[in-house]
Amino acid sequence: xxxxxxxxxxxxxxxxxxxxxxxxxxxxxxxxxxxxxxxxxxxxxxxxxxxxxxxxxxxxxxxxxxxxxxxxxxxxxxxxxxxxxxxxxxxxxxxxxxxxxxxxxxxxxxxxxxxxxxxxxxxxxxxxxxxxxxxxxxxxxxxxxxxxxxxxxxxxxxxxxxxxxxxxxxxxxxxxxxxxxxxxxxxxxxxxxxxxxxxxxxxxxxxxxxxxxxxxxxxxxxxxxxxxxxxxxxxxxxxxxxxxxxxxxxxxxxxxxxxxxxxxxxxxxxxxxxxxxxxxxxxxxxxxxxxxxxxxxxxxxxxxxxxxxxxxxxxxxxxxxxxxxxxxxxxxxxxxxxxxxxxxxxxxxxxxx
Ligand SMILES: CC(C)(COP(=O)(O)OP(=O)(O)OC[C@H]1O[C@@H](n2cnc3c(N)ncnc32)[C@H](O)[C@@H]1OP(=O)(O)O)[C@@H](O)C(=O)NCCC(=O)NCCS
Numbered sequence: 522x523x524x525x526x527x528x529x530x531x532x533x534x535x536x537x538x539x540x541x542x543x544x545x546x547x548x549x550x551x552x553x554x555x556x557x558x559x560x561x562x563x564x565x566x567x568x569x570x571x572x573x574x575x576x577x578x579x580x581x582x583x584x585x586x587x588x589x590x591x592x593x594x595x596x597x598x599x600x601x602x603x604x605x606x607x608x609x610x611x612x613x614x615x616x617x618x619x620x621x622x623x624x625x626x627x628x629x630x631x632x633x634x635x636x637x638x639x640x641x642x643x644x645x646x647x648x649x650x651x652x653x654x655x656x657x658x659x660x661x662x663x664x665x666x667x668x669x670x671x672x673x674x675x676x677x678x679x680x681x682x683x684x685x686x687x688x689x690x691x692x693x694x695x696x697x698x699x700x701x702x703x704x705x706x707x708x709x710x711x712x713x714x715x716x717x718x719x720x721x722x723x724x725x726x727x728x729x730x731x732x733x734x735x736x737x738x739x740x741x742x743x744x745x746x747x748x749x750x751x752x753x754x755x756x757x758x759x760x761x762x763x764x765x766x767x768x769x770x771x772x773x774x775x776x777x778x779x780x781x782x783x784x785x786x787x788x789x790x791x792x793x794x795x796x797x798x799x800x801x802x803x804x805x806x807x808x809x810x811x812x813x814x815x816x817x818x819x820x821x822x823x824x825x826x827x828x829x830x831x832x833x834x835x836x837x838x839x840x841x842x843x844x845x846x847x848x849x850x851x852x853x854x855x856x857x858x859x860x861x862x863x864x865x866x867x868x869x870x871x872x873x874x
């Protein structure tokens with residue numbers, strides 16, 4: 522039984538932060554960030570807003586767009602690497618905040634590939650007959666990770682002062698990863714369809730734990746005793762460590778590989794794809810993916826300039842925008858692909874009804 526996308530929704534927070542704003546609190550520039558990543562601005566939530574809040578807003582918008590009620594949802598799947606609390610995950614919170622019934626919910630922890638893994642699970646649940654309607658949501662609030670302390674007020678234009686030399690030095694120490702990310706959420710409703718040719722045509726999902734350390738948060742876990750300590754915070758072990766070059770090299774190779782595997786599994790050719798919805802980690806990675814696949818820019822569109830990398834949010838936000846622009850035409854084939862921390866990656870092909 523095919524599963525088709527019947528509704529989408531997004532939630533993006535109000536606070537827009539440009540590269541110029543970031544250049545006020547660390548040694549960086551609009552030119553560096555733009556040319557290395559494609560990001561021009563990103564959005565951040567106010568303190569007190571969690572990933573579950575963005576997920577709830579996006580999820581409700583997707584139900585509205587599908588024209589269904591909360592009682593129609595059989596299963597909820599949420600993907601995030603920035604849950605409101607370390608434990609439990611956000612799925613239960615979102616179930617409650619959306620006012621869904623006492624349905625089964627799943628928390629997916631595949632970071633940048635989280636939404637892709639969630640889509641595959643939703644398709645399997647519908648295909649097996651276990652569910653008729655599944656809400657799938659990818660949501661991130663990266664603001665909590667960003668080590669900007671009191672200089673947040675400078676970035677957000679709430680105070681007019683220069684950072685202290687110590688603040689400037691600390692922010693600069695983390696500049697390579699902190700300039701890339703933004704907050705946001707996207708959601709889809711998947712429903713069982715009677716159209717035999719529509720739905721997910723193939724999927725090719727992969728994991729290689731050998732690349733576990735490409736991007737990790739090294740502290741605050743069961744390896745540490747105690748789980749969380751002042752010493753870990755002092756050492757910055759609660760902040761991400763990223764091998765930017767290593768990520769780039771794996772991503773530009775493995776996303777195109779998985780696209781080809783998904784094409785082989787479906788019997789389709791690259792020319793059959795209307796649009797590739799690829800994870801928005803970095804414009805240079807997208808350019809590498811286009812080059813590896815030998816396709817033009819329009820086939821692998823980008824919106825990273827205004828949202829930054831919203832991790833599990835990128836695929837549904839971009840799909841939502843493309844659908845609104847008319848790029849997801851009836852019968853057209855979309856390829857979803859992602860690569861991220863874990864390392865997890867893959868591709869799925871989808872024909873719209
Ligand atoms: C992170 C990334 C943009 C860095 O680009 P790069 O061209 O490889 O830059 P490098 O890391 O070689 O750093 C080059 C210089 O820029 C500096 N630099 C790093 N971040 C900077 C910033 N925000 N502003 C200004 N300079 C910066 C470095 O300190 C280095 O300076 P040095 O030569 O004096 O040592 C790039 O590696 C990348 O995009 N990787 C993928 C990351 C990703 O996708 N992450 C998301 C996870 S899914």
